[in-house]
Amino acid sequence: MNLLLLILWIIGITSFTLLGSWYARKYNRSDLLIGLYVTFILVAQILAAKIADFNLGFKTFTGPAGMIVFSVTFLLTDIVNEKFGRKETHKMIFIAISQVAMVFFFWLGTKLPAASFWTIQGAWQQIFGLVPRITLASWIAFLISENADAYIFAWFKKTTKGKHLWMRNVFSTIPSLLLDTLIFIPIAFLGLMPILPLIIGQTAVKWLIGIINIPFIYLNRMVLGKDMQNIL
Numbered sequence: 336m337n338l339l340l341l342i343l344w345i346i347g348i349t350s351f352t353l354l355g356s357w358y359a360r361k362y363n364r365s366d367l368l369i370g371l372y373v374t375f376i377l378v379a380q381i382l383a384a385k386i387a388d389f390n391l392g393f394k395t396f397t398g399p400a401g402m403i404v405f406s407v408t409f410l411l412t413d414i415v416n417e418k419f420g421r422k423e424t425h426k427m428i429f430i431a432i433s434q435v436a437m438v439f440f441f442w443l444g445t446k447l448p449a450a451s452f453w454t455i456q457g458a459w460q461q462i463f464g465l466v467p468r469i470t471l472a473s474w475i476a477f478l479i480s481e482n483a484d485a486y487i488f489a490w491f492k493k494t495t496k497g498k499h500l501w502m503r504n505v506f507s508t509i510p511s512l513l514l515d516t517l518i519f520i521p522i523a524f525l526g527l528m529p530i531l532p533l534i535i536g537q538t539a540v541k542w543l544i545g546i547i548n549i550p551f552i553y554l555n556r557m558v559l560g561k562d563m564q565n566i567l
């Protein structure tokens with residue numbers, strides 16, 4: 336990931352999460368945040384089939400490309416938790432189980448006979464053939480890690496009486512990201528790719544993303560507390 340891609344990624348976080356928070360403030364509903372959450376989960380499943388290098392300047396790490404998208408889902412759970420509470424957050428997480436439908440349709444489309452002039456069936460199979468296994472791994476990992484994040488965030492919020500937002504954002508996200516990696520990587524890639532470098536790489540990049548997310552959780556709380564006129 337070079338500097339330009341990092342800037343684009345930050346712009347993406349800002350645009351999508353602030354839009355979701357603005358919608359939540361205006362309509363007092365979590366619909367758009369849930370829609371973004373499910374979309375990010377599905378996109379991360381597909382991108383995880385690509386293993387990428389992440390050059391952080393001081394060191395290059397290796398990991399699934401989808402983690403730069405998936406890591407943002409923890410920010411979304413924190414936003415929903417901040418605005419609507421833990422029950423709504425758990426509801427959002429379970430709605431994302433709809434990803435099973437994506438797996439079925441990818442499997443079905445991959446199994447359909449290729450047209451005689453369509454010559455990339457092998458490449459398609461190589462990439463999208465991994466999606467069901469990746470989705471299974473992600474499903475197990477995210478149900479555990481995202482619910483853990485929701486519980487830890489809610490506990491910190493209650494313990495600190497709503498203060499120190501950065502603390503509950505960091506100390507709920509960082510351990511949850513590690514838990515997700517330790518579950519996801521072996522299930523998704525054991526026997527196919529070297530596991531330890533992927534675990535180290537994914538953990539390092541996800542933790543960096545978790546730290547970068549701190550100002551965005553504050554930006555989103557500011558949006559959640561403003562009316563439409565003030566935002567525009």
